[in-house]
Amino acid sequence: xxxxxxxxxxxRVETWASTVSDRMRGRKRDVGAGFxxxxxxxxxxxxxxxxxxxxxxxxxxxxxIGDAVDRVVGGG
Numbered sequence: 745x746x747x748x749x750x751x752x753x754x755x756r757v758e759t760w761a762s763t764v765s766d767r768m769r770g771r772k773r774d775v776g777a778g779f780x781x782x783x784x785x786x787x788x789x790x791x792x793x794x795x796x797x798x799x800x801x802x803x804x805x806x807x808x809i810g811d812a813v814d815r816v817v818g819g820g
Contacts, residue, residue: 796802
């Protein structure tokens with residue numbers, strides 16, 4: 745009975761140590777998700793730029809940015 749308990753405890757500790765070391769080394773990473781996320785981000789950014797252009801907000805936004813830069817820099 746004592747040997748069974750020790751064996752189970754040893755196996756649990758070794759399994760836990762293996763799991764922790766695998767996670768710290770990053771063995772089971774989500775490979776391939778980076779490209780999909782990057783492509784999705786590019787599509788969203790392109791959509792935002794298209795929306796800004798179609799609504800005619802490009803001049804308003806660039807003017808507001810220019811005014812803010814002038815205030816920070818101290819220009820006229």
